[in-house]
Amino acid sequence: MIVMKFGGSSVESRAQIEKVLHIVRARLARRPVVVSSAHKGMTDALINAAKAAATGRFDPSVPVNKQRAVAESLGCAPDLLAPFYEEIADLLRGISLVKELSPRSLDYIASFGERMAVRCIADFFARSGVPARAYDVWDLGFITDANFGRARPLPGFDARIKAMFAERVPEGIVPIVTGFVGRNEAGEITTVGRNGSDLTATLVAAGLGAEEAQIWSDTDGVMTADPSVVKTARNIPTMRFEEAAELAFFGSRVLHPSTLLPAMEKGIPVRVLNTNRPDHPGTVIDFDTDAASPAVTCIAYRERQVVLKISSTRMFGEVGFLAQVLAVLARHEVVIDVITTSEVSVSMTTDDLGKLSRALPELEQFGACEVLPNRTTLVIVGQGMPRQKGVAAQVLDAMAQAGVNVEMLSYATGSVNLSMVIEDAHVASAVGVLHHSLFEKAR
The missing domain is CATH 3.30.2130.10 (VC0802-like)
Structure with a gap:
């Protein structure tokens, strides 16, 4: 089993989601679990709408229209996401009436991006011949504390995830799972922090004992420098966990700072890959690598x-x-x-x-x-x-x-x-x- 996380740029449009479909289809024999971010820009659109509502400006049109455009491009039925559009409008209306945006409400509104994305992607996969089903990650055992904005799973999450996957994910089905979000014991929606879907992926991989966690983004793995600043930056084929953890914390645009901890604890390799160049080997992060360590990575x-x-x-x-x-x-x-x-x-x-x-x-x-x-x-x-x-x-x-x-x-x-x-x-x-x-x- 492998866990494959696809970031916002990988699922921002039909063209990108078709690439994800081909990548997943080619790996069906490895029993993939797909963890998805929201479509690129969706979380920002939701948060901006919530902040505007807190000043009394009620307007759900930007996030709703953005999501509707992606869903229509994928050929999804109009009623697939209708309940979510209504819930977004109701929540923003409530925020505009009280003119208050609490951390709890902010997590609630931010969660819609992933929740809508996985349903569109699973629906598109299923109609394209890849049996898939959408899951909110909390329905698969991901129960967190109540630290809104930076929630973490409760102790014993790995056993819960393993049991719930076995119970709720039928054999032969590709689960398309929400990244970034969770739910506490009171049933309130939480998030693990911005850009946290890769953390969700490694936590799920740890719970399932996956052979590998894959982080799919828009770069050829981890690079020697930020390619937007250094055009000559090149791929790093292999890295040790210790090096990658430093890079994640100190600003690598590829990995969320907490991503590697669950994988390190369970000894699960993390592979960073490019959705736009799926044949590129990317970067493998593990405890031991065959290559000699250069002085500077x-x-x-x-x-x-x-x-x-x-x-x-x-x-x-x-x-x-x-x-x-x-x-x-x-x-x-x-x-x-x-x-x-x-x-x-x-x-x-x-x-x-x-x-x-x-x-x-x-x-x-x-x-x-x-x-x-x-x-x-x-x-x-x-x-x-x-x-x-x-x-x-x-x-x-x-x-x-x-x-x-x-x-x-x-x-x-x-x-x-x-x-x-x-x-x-x-x-x-x-x-x-x-x-x-x-x-x-x-x-």
Whole structure:
């Protein structure tokens, strides 16, 4: 059995869904389970309509018309999604009346994209000769906590998923399953976070003990850099989980940050493939690969980060200073990514200026606080970095050539990633020069 996740760009139109049909049909012998995202742009359309409704502007036409156009192009019967269109209108009307959009309501409205997409796709598959049936993932055992916007399955989810699949998915049927969404024990709809359908896929794969989880997108697997920034970026044939996890967290556009954890726990390989070039081998992510590890595997980045710098002579030789600072940040739920220290200052990055701002009054008791927005965490990832001399020197030399100032630098002993903080405005030039230095010069 394989679990195949198709992203929004893979199911955005009839032309793309026909590609998905051919890909799935060619793998029927491997008993595919298909996890689908919403059609490209649908989740944004739903959320924008909900935000507009919260200001009193009731207009369900944009998401409804967008979905109706895809359904009609696939030849779906008009009544297939009629109940969903009515429910969307009712929900948006309610939001417009109370002028309030809670996290619970936001998850509810966002869920319609996947729920409608899987029904259209399953209907199209069935009429095209591939026996398929649509399933909401909660009907297959995916019950979550009540953390709206970032829900996670309850303990024991893998056993529930395995049992419910055996009970509810007939032999020979290709299940088309909603990604991104879930349901808590109270029956309320939740979501696992934006771009979370790939997380759903690996969680389902873990529950079913699948031989492989496949993430189908619009790139040739994981690339050495963001191909929209570096036109010469190339495919990485094999990666270790540790490298891929770093890339996902630090900005790889291919994988959701939490995707790899369920697969790692169950030892299930993850293969990243291109819907538009299904014969391309893509990238295989596993614990062990046959290929020798290069010093550097990939360059990734996270834009729109915030740097907090606290300067204080109290740090010098004081026991527990940093622990106290981190305790304040924890109380305000500020997630810290990169941290560097000296004897009289500490600098750290986060992605939530709002939470950091609320923590500042308490932080100022420790010293002078400086907040620097519009920063990017730029990372160089490679399993072989700890064993090869001169990589850091090569990286910093490339940054100097690009005329980019490195404001923070972090590299732990034996780490697979070297992290730098630069200004957002310098990302394109920094990544381009780095890629040329690390990947193209050696070719």
